Amino acid sequence: xxREIRRxxxxxxxxxxxxxxxxxxxxxxxxxxxxNNLDALQDCLGGINEPTRIIVRFTPxxxxxxxxxxAKLLRVLRQSTEDNENLRLTLRNWL
Numbered sequence: 055x056x057r058e059i060r061r062x063x064x065x066x067x068x069x070x071x072x073x074x075x076x077x078x079x080x081x082x083x084x085x086x087x088x089x090n091n092l093d094a095l096q097d098c099l100g101g102i103n104e105p106t107r108i109i110v111r112f113t114p115x116x117x118x119x120x121x122x123x124x125a126k127l128l129r130v131l132r133q134s135t136e137d138n139e140n141l142r143l144t145l146r147n148w149l
Contacts, residue, residue, distance in 0.1 A: 058105040059144070065115035071123060074116075076141060082108070092130050099134035107142040108135075114147055 061082050068074035075090040084098050108131060110116070116124030128145075135141040 055110070056105050058107050060107050060109060062109045062111060065110060065124075066123075068075040068116060068127075069119045071120065072122075074120060074127065085121055095127075096130050096134055097132075100138055102138060102140050105140050105142075107144060109144045109146065111146050112148065113145040 063077065067077045072090075075088075075095075078084065078095060079088050080092070082098070083148050084095075088094055088098060110128075110131070113128070114128060118124075120127065122133045131143055
């Protein structure tokens with residue numbers, strides 16, 4: 055069994071859509087062609103073929119900073135973990 059890769063996201067660094075997608079691209083090691091939108095994020099997460107855990111720190115901050123877009127981003131992360139057996143999601147309210 056392969057060792058699980060861990061990717062950590064910090065919601066405090068996702069204060070705008072642009073900052074959020076830059077942080078997602080960097081921390082999740084998304085490809086150069088990543089389209090900086092939620093559809094592209096879902097496509098990229100669907101293609102992960104190694105056991106990977108995504109940890110989101112300070113989760114409530116996403117909706118505080120991004121409003122409905124933050125809620126949609128969380129839905130994409132949750133849905134991607136349901137659709138891709140290689141993904142796991144951990145949401146933390148703190149560090």
